[in-house]
Amino acid sequence: MNTKMLVEENNQKRKLLNKENLAYYENMLVYIRLSYSKSDIATEEVLAEMLDHLLEAQEDGKTANDVFGDNPKAYAQEIAGALPNRIPRSFLSYFLMGTLFFMGASTIFNSLFNIILYYGFNKGDAEVNVFLGSFTVKTVLFLPIAFLLVYVIIQYLRWSAFKGINKILEFFIFWLYGLLSVALFLLVIYLLPPFGAAVNLPHWEVLIIGILLGLSGWFVLKKTQ
Amino acid sequence: MIIISRSTVYGYELSMKLQDYGLTVSEGSIYPVLLRMQKDDLIKGNMQPSPNGPNRKYYHLTDKGVEALDLFKTHWEGIKHPVDRLLQDEGDRT
Numbered sequence: 001m002n003t004k005m006l007v008e009e010n011n012q013k014r015k016l017l018n019k020e021n022l023a024y025y026e027n028m029l030v031y032i033r034l035s036y037s038k039s040d041i042a043t044e045e046v047l048a049e050m051l052d053h054l055l056e057a058q059e060d061g062k063t064a065n066d067v068f069g070d071n072p073k074a075y076a077q078e079i080a081g082a083l084p085n086r087i088p089r090s091f092l093s094y095f096l097m098g099t100l101f102f103m104g105a106s107t108i109f110n111s112l113f114n115i116i117l118y119y120g121f122n123k124g125d126a127e128v129n130v131f132l133g134s135f136t137v138k139t140v141l142f143l144p145i146a147f148l149l150v151y152v153i154i155q156y157l158r159w160s161a162f163k164g165i166n167k168i169l170e171f172f173i174f175w176l177y178g179l180l181s182v183a184l185f186l187l188v189i190y191l192l193p194p195f196g197a198a199v200n201l202p203h204w205e206v207l208i209i210g211i212l213l214g215l216s217g218w219f220v221l222k223k224t225q
Numbered sequence: 226m227i228i229i230s231r232s233t234v235y236g237y238e239l240s241m242k243l244q245d246y247g248l249t250v251s252e253g254s255i256y257p258v259l260l261r262m263q264k265d266d267l268i269k270g271n272m273q274p275s276p277n278g279p280n281r282k283y284y285h286l287t288d289k290g291v292e293a294l295d296l297f298k299t300h301w302e303g304i305k306h307p308v309d310r311l312l313q314d315e316g317d318r319t
Contacts, residue, residue, distance in 0.1 A: 009280070045272065046256060049236045049282055056237045057252065068253035075253060082260035 006044035013051055021054055024064035028076040031161040034154050035080040037091070042084050050079075073162045093224045100217030102146050103139070107210030114203045128206060133196020141188055149181050226286065226294045229268055235281040259284065267293055 010029075017025060029047055050068075057067045068075045117124045160170070228234060228242050236259070240252040262268045267290035270282040286294065 042260075045270070045282055046260060048280075050253070050256060052235075052281060053237045053240070053252065053256075066252070069251050078257045079260065082257045082264070084260075084264055 003040045003044050006041075006048055010044070010048060010051060013055065016055055016058075017051075018058065021058055021064040024068070024072055025051065025054055027161050028068070028072050028079075031073065031076040031158055032080050032083075034158045034161075035083065036154065037086055038080060038083040039086050040090075046079060046083065076161075090224055093220050097217050097220040097224065098147065098150070099143060100213050100220060102143070104210050104212075104214030104217055106142075107206060107213060109210075111203045111206035111210060115207065118203065127200045127202050129194075130199045130201055131194040131196045132199060134192050134194045135196070138188065138192060141192075142185065145184060145188070149184075153177070226262075226267070226290060226297070229284050229286055229290075233283040233285045235283050239284070262290070266290075 014022065014025070028050070032043060032047060035043070054064055054067055057063075064072075111128075114124055114128060118126055156173075228239060234242065236255060237252075239259075240250075240255050243250060243255070259268070259270070263270060266287055268284050269287050270284045272280050273283050274280050
């Protein structure tokens with residue numbers, strides 16, 4: 001059984017829970033899965049055990065409260081604390097994957113935007129000037145910002161897992177957060193003066209580079225699983 | 226661990242057996258313990274298809290687990306009799 005199969009099985013089996021047990025279980029699931037420093041397979045295995053247990057208990061007329069106690073957060077923390085850590089190698093490959101995906105996605109969007117602008121609206125140039133100096137600094141600055149932004153989201157989701165926050169409010173929070181993230185990146189772009197040797201690249205070449213970056217990220221992901 | 230040493234069990238089965246012996250621990254509390262014992266290499270779990278369908282994680286003791294259980298039994302015997310006698314003394318006095 002690999003992680004992917006366990007996740008799929010969990011999705012199917014979860015449908016058998018009643019509404020009350022499902023809500024209780026899913027909060028724990030979110031919290032435990034977001035303990036990202038823990039081994040994936042061990043995480044999914046214990047989640048499967050807990051789900052199976054809950055399903056059997058449900059048939060015997062027991063509730064999630066009876067099985068896991070009335071403090072789901074404390075219980076989820078205990079489980080997460082007892083899980084074995086991810087091996088450092090897989091941690092590194094997730095980091096590499098994140099970096100490649102982030103760079104790939106930003107490159108693809110950037111070049112697509114320029115292509116549409118140039119060929120669709122006759123604005124801008126057919127090529128982009130890349131200043132090697134400022135490009136390097138930007139990449140070095142963007143990566144920790146991107147990881148920080150993702151880290152904050154994970155921490156928020158863990159924090160909110162047992163709070164039952166209003167969905168509309170939550171949407172608004174994420175919308176604002178997305179806006180702020182974009183603003184942060186734009187700020188860096190506009191504040192950083194171009195310097196270093198300039199290289200001219202046609203947009204489609206940039207697009208290909210972006211796709212290659214994304215593909216290597218995907219390759220790392222496949223190899224990790 | 227004694228229950229696991231007798232035959233391989235899965236989580237729900239284990240919690241039911243513990244209850245049969247009068248150990249009224251909350252059912253969910255076995256999972257953190259099972260995880261910790263796996264970390265310490267005392268037990269091992271294998272995902273296997275169960276007789277009636279779903280895949281279940283069945284636990285068995287490792288060699289290290291068997292040793293630890295023997296050690297526990299020795300310690301327990303060492304404590305049990307003195308404590309029983311102490312309690313008996315207490316009972317005689319009142």
